[in-house]
Amino acid sequence: MKFQLNEKQLGYAMVAPALILVILVTLWPVAQSFYNSLFDYRLNDPSRSERFINSNVDLERYANDYFYLSRDLEALEGQAPDADDAAAAAEISQEFEAYHAELLEMDGLAEQYEEVEGMIASFTAISDRDLKYAQVDNDWAEGFKEFLGDSSQQLIDISSDAEDEAFAATAANVAGSLQLVDTAVIESNFIGFSNYQRYLTDGRMWQSMWNTLLFTVTSVFAELVLGLMIALLINRAFVGRGIVRASVLIPWAIPTAVAAMMWGFLYDGQTGIVAHYFEQFGFIDDASVLLSTGAGGMFSVIFADVWKTTPYMALLLLAGLQTIPGSLYEAAEVDGAGKWQQFWKITLPLLKSAILVALLFRTLDAFRVFDLIFVLTGGGPANSTESISIYAYITLFSQSNFGAGSVLSVIVFISVAIISTLFIKFIGSDLFAGKTGR
Amino acid sequence: MKLWNKKVAGATVLTMSLLLAACSGDDEATDTGTDTGGDTGGDEGTEEQVTITYAAGVDVTGATDVLIEEFEAQNPNINVEYREMPADTGASHDQYVTMFSSQDASIDVFDADVIWPAEFAQGQYALELDRFIEADGINMDDYFPGTVASGQFNGRQYAMPKFTDAGLLYYRTDIVEEPPTTWDELITMAGELQGEAGTEFGYLMQANQYEGMVTNAIEFIASHGGQVVDENNEVVVNSPETIAGIQTMIDIVNSDFVPSNILSFQETETNNAWVGGQSVFARNWPYMQSTSADEEASEVAGNVGFATLPEGDAGSAATLGGWMTMINRYSENQEAAWEFVKFMTGPEGQTISAVEGGRAPTIEALYDEAEVQEAATLFANEQFVETLQNAVPRPVTPIYPRISDIMQVQLSQALAGDITAEEAAANMQEEMEAAMAE
Numbered sequence: 001m002k003f004q005l006n007e008k009q010l011g012y013a014m015v016a017p018a019l020i021l022v023i024l025v026t027l028w029p030v031a032q033s034f035y036n037s038l039f040d041y042r043l044n045d046p047s048r049s050e051r052f053i054n055s056n057v058d059l060e061r062y063a064n065d066y067f068y069l070s071r072d073l074e075a076l077e078g079q080a081p082d083a084d085d086a087a088a089a090a091e092i093s094q095e096f097e098a099y100h101a102e103l104l105e106m107d108g109l110a111e112q113y114e115e116v117e118g119m120i121a122s123f124t125a126i127s128d129r130d131l132k133y134a135q136v137d138n139d140w141a142e143g144f145k146e147f148l149g150d151s152s153q154q155l156i157d158i159s160s161d162a163e164d165e166a167f168a169a170t171a172a173n174v175a176g177s178l179q180l181v182d183t184a185v186i187e188s189n190f191i192g193f194s195n196y197q198r199y200l201t202d203g204r205m206w207q208s209m210w211n212t213l214l215f216t217v218t219s220v221f222a223e224l225v226l227g228l229m230i231a232l233l234i235n236r237a238f239v240g241r242g243i244v245r246a247s248v249l250i251p252w253a254i255p256t257a258v259a260a261m262m263w264g265f266l267y268d269g270q271t272g273i274v275a276h277y278f279e280q281f282g283f284i285d286d287a288s289v290l291l292s293t294g295a296g297g298m299f300s301v302i303f304a305d306v307w308k309t310t311p312y313m314a315l316l317l318l319a320g321l322q323t324i325p326g327s328l329y330e331a332a333e334v335d336g337a338g339k340w341q342q343f344w345k346i347t348l349p350l351l352k353s354a355i356l357v358a359l360l361f362r363t364l365d366a367f368r369v370f371d372l373i374f375v376l377t378g379g380g381p382a383n384s385t386e387s388i389s390i391y392a393y394i395t396l397f398s399q400s401n402f403g404a405g406s407v408l409s410v411i412v413f414i415s416v417a418i419i420s421t422l423f424i425k426f427i428g429s430d431l432f433a434g435k436t437g438r
Numbered sequence: 439m440k441l442w443n444k445k446v447a448g449a450t451v452l453t454m455s456l457l458l459a460a461c462s463g464d465d466e467a468t469d470t471g472t473d474t475g476g477d478t479g480g481d482e483g484t485e486e487q488v489t490i491t492y493a494a495g496v497d498v499t500g501a502t503d504v505l506i507e508e509f510e511a512q513n514p515n516i517n518v519e520y521r522e523m524p525a526d527t528g529a530s531h532d533q534y535v536t537m538f539s540s541q542d543a544s545i546d547v548f549d550a551d552v553i554w555p556a557e558f559a560q561g562q563y564a565l566e567l568d569r570f571i572e573a574d575g576i577n578m579d580d581y582f583p584g585t586v587a588s589g590q591f592n593g594r595q596y597a598m599p600k601f602t603d604a605g606l607l608y609y610r611t612d613i614v615e616e617p618p619t620t621w622d623e624l625i626t627m628a629g630e631l632q633g634e635a636g637t638e639f640g641y642l643m644q645a646n647q648y649e650g651m652v653t654n655a656i657e658f659i660a661s662h663g664g665q666v667v668d669e670n671n672e673v674v675v676n677s678p679e680t681i682a683g684i685q686t687m688i689d690i691v692n693s694d695f696v697p698s699n700i701l702s703f704q705e706t707e708t709n710n711a712w713v714g715g716q717s718v719f720a721r722n723w724p725y726m727q728s729t730s731a732d733e734e735a736s737e738v739a740g741n742v743g744f745a746t747l748p749e750g751d752a753g754s755a756a757t758l759g760g761w762m763t764m765i766n767r768y769s770e771n772q773e774a775a776w777e778f779v780k781f782m783t784g785p786e787g788q789t790i791s792a793v794e795g796g797r798a799p800t801i802e803a804l805y806d807e808a809e810v811q812e813a814a815t816l817f818a819n820e821q822f823v824e825t826l827q828n829a830v831p832r833p834v835t836p837i838y839p840r841i842s843d844i845m846q847v848q849l850s851q852a853l854a855g856d857i858t859a860e861e862a863a864a865n866m867q868e869e870m871e872a873a874m875a876e
Contacts, residue, residue, distance in 0.1 A: 027787050043535060043539040043561065044535065044539075044557050044558075044560060044561035044563075044836065045560060045561065045836070046560065046561065046562050049539070049561070049562075061830070123569075123772060125541075125565075125767045125768045127541045127543075127768055176593075177590075180592070204847075220496070268699070268702070269697065269698055269699025269702065270697060270699065270707075270711065286698050287698070287699075288697065288698035288699030288702075289698075291699060291701075291702040292699045292700070292701035292854075293701075293854065294854065294856075320460060353866030378646075378648060379647070380646065380648075380701075380850055381646075381647055381701045381702070381845070381850055381854055382647065382850040382851040382853075382854040382856055383847050383850065383851070390750075394843060397532040397535070398528065398531070398532060398839045398843065399538070399837070399839045399840050399843065400539070400561070400839075401840075402533050
């Protein structure tokens with residue numbers, strides 16, 4: 001008996017590598033973003049700059065602070081003007097050393113700590129994560145942090161009551177050092193879905209979502225109508241058709257950032273030619289409203305987007321038009337159908353799948369709009385043109401808040417998934433079912 | 439069967455190699471060119487060659503090249519490689535954050551906008567400079583206090599002041615005898631003089647939704663006695679003084695003597711309109727002095743004067759701008775990097791920056807040097823030096839990008855008339871407190 005696969009299994013086995021690759025390439029980044037979004041993860045905050053499931057101690061900072069703190073605590077005891085303060089300082093000092101001893105007793109920590117101390121003494125920054133962070137017991141960390149907070153507060157009180165100025169200053173310094181040690185003890189920053197809760201109730205998120213939807217629906221609809229007109233036009237045979245076809249594509253060929261820059265000059269309230277003529281024709285009451293009012297800004301980005309991507313729409317629809325056999329029109333002609341009827345009865349139904357693909361592509365594209373708005377208005381004025389992608393960018397890169405930025409990215413991903421599903425469900429079931437319904 | 443095996447094997451190999459290619463990111467440590475000897479005993483005393491990399495924004499003045507040449511002449515064993523960064527501060531900030539978060543050591547020294555040091559210090563991107571400053575006996579009191587404070591975090595110095603900037607009021611000497619001293623006077627004069635000598639506007643400022651608008655707002659707020667964050671790191675933005683400041687800003691932006699598209703004005707637009715002779719007054723950084731004096735490009739050459747910004751109820755205030763120099767914490771050549779920082783931010787380096795690049799020194803004593811005074815008319819002007827001394831720093835906080843974003847959004851809405859000054863202040867207070875508490 002030799003092991004054999006039947007034909008079906010064989011087929012699956014053949015495509016398995018490709019399937020695995022597709023899943024890895026498409027879903028892995030999304031999964032990564034989703035994982036990030038479950039943490040309060042901020043690159044520029046050392047107590048949250050990693051994804052910690054458990055409590056950790058940042059040994060590099062701890063060792064650095066410990067060196068100063070243990071020295072200062074002893075000095076404080078010696079400086080204390082009265083017995084109560086001395087006793088309090090001694091107690092804090094003892095308890096602190098006890099926690100320190102407990103830390104070093106943990107599994108393998110003594111050696112690690114020594115190595116870190118050596119590197120600090122030679123002013124070498126520690127880039128090895130495994131050396132820098134030591135996982136510690138969650139309860140120990142909680143207890144230690146509580147002690148640090150309490151004792152720092154206690155010293156602040158002592159400092160403000162003390163009459164001896166030098167002692168008050170030292171006490172305040174030690175309180176500050178205790179707070180520094182506190183930030184070196186890192187509790188888990190796993191927060192589950194609370195970031196989602198925060199952003200789903202965040203007015204700015206919904207405002208940017210609304211801006212994105214308004215932008216998407218308006219611009220895609222305008223592009224569809226205009227694109228269809230242009231496609232019908234360049235589908236006909238006339239003199240110079242090649243030139244027209246080529247020139248229609250120019251806006252699509254210009255990089256978006258450059259086009260946005262260009263439109264920025266055209267819309268400019270002082271020198272913009274487009275703004276000037278809009279004012280002349282009475283579309284707007286003043287040339288400046290295009291870039292300095294909310295509604296004007298929204299109109300401006302939509303108008304620039306329509307100008308830029310209508311050719312793309314036209315091209316996709318033209319490809320669809322070319323597949324419709326001419327004999328159908330001849331037959332309709334013989335049956336006495338007018339041009340208008342031909343368009344409604346033949347062109348549109350047969351163009352349905354091309355329209356659907358074009359719409360789906362453009363909707364997803366428009367929903368993720370970033371570069372055009374970023375360059376043209378930067379999301380202003382007063383956030384009236386901030387799309388969800390811009391908001392995510394600001395959160396991720398300007399504020400280095402990876403947790404929250406990932407939440408927004410996941411929201412974008414989910415929205416895009418919903419849009420695709422709706423398209424496929426309501427309009428294009430026959431297109432994706434692999435066979436036509438006729 | 440054999441055939442099938444071959445095919446599967448082929449597909450698997452292909453898949454694996456694709457995956458490997460995708461995974462083999464660029465993890466190699468960037469080598470800065472020379473071997474610093476390390477601990478291999480290959481050191482030849484002081485003759486050892488070190489190469490450090492210095493990153494700074496695009497410099498059109500050429501001062502950076504002169505600085506590097508001069509430094510290399512004085513320190514034959516240190517080579518400096520210059521790496522250009524984007525001119526836009528926001529873009530370079532985001533690049534630095536990305537690099538330093540991944541502990542990239544390819545940059546040793548870099549220029550930092552005055553608003554970054556706190557964030558970079560907290561994120562452990564920058565090296566503490568205190569031990570170097572102490573060892574070399576540098577007196578930080580020689581520098582303007584505001585610039586030194588911008589480079590401090592938790593009582594330690596992370597950045598050395600390289601050059602400074604402060605907002606100024608420019609006026610047309612052919613139209614105005616005496617510049618206005620208060621905001622009320624400015625409003626009156628700008629309204630009356632608008633249209634004189636071919637001008638179109640009375641006043642220009644930066645009101646677009648971006649960092650520059652925050653600097654303008656701080657000037658209005660501080661001159662009325664308001665603050666955003668006080669010395670104890672408490673948010674105090676919701677005060678009658680701040681509201682009065684914001685109200686003045688709203689009044690000016692919505693007046694008839696500013697361009698109707700003032701909401702899209704950044705520094706560039708201000709400068710272009712100003713050198714085109716379109717306005718009587720303008721608020722801009724010191725650099726506009728040299729662009730106005732450029733006979734070829736400016737229509738107002740010889741007719742431009744400048745003064746401190748108008749006073750509110752609490753005197754005049756100019757926002758502190760300018761750049762600092764910091765050392766990457768992961769730099770492998772800390773000593774050499776420090777030598778370069780010390781040279782650049784010391785009297786000699788700052789003199790070169792002033793003479794070659796027209797940049798205002800941060801060392802007070804340099805303004806008495808003939809060489810510096812000749813570099814620009816500004817530097818010989820006592821009023822200007824006084825402005826620099828009293829420049830108001832923007833909030834020094836590690837979450838500055840977030841604070842700035844909150845201010846931009848709220849102020850932009852207030853200027854557009856969507857909310858009142860009171861609402862803007864209340865919203866800023868609430869959002870900043872929430873951001874600080876996170």
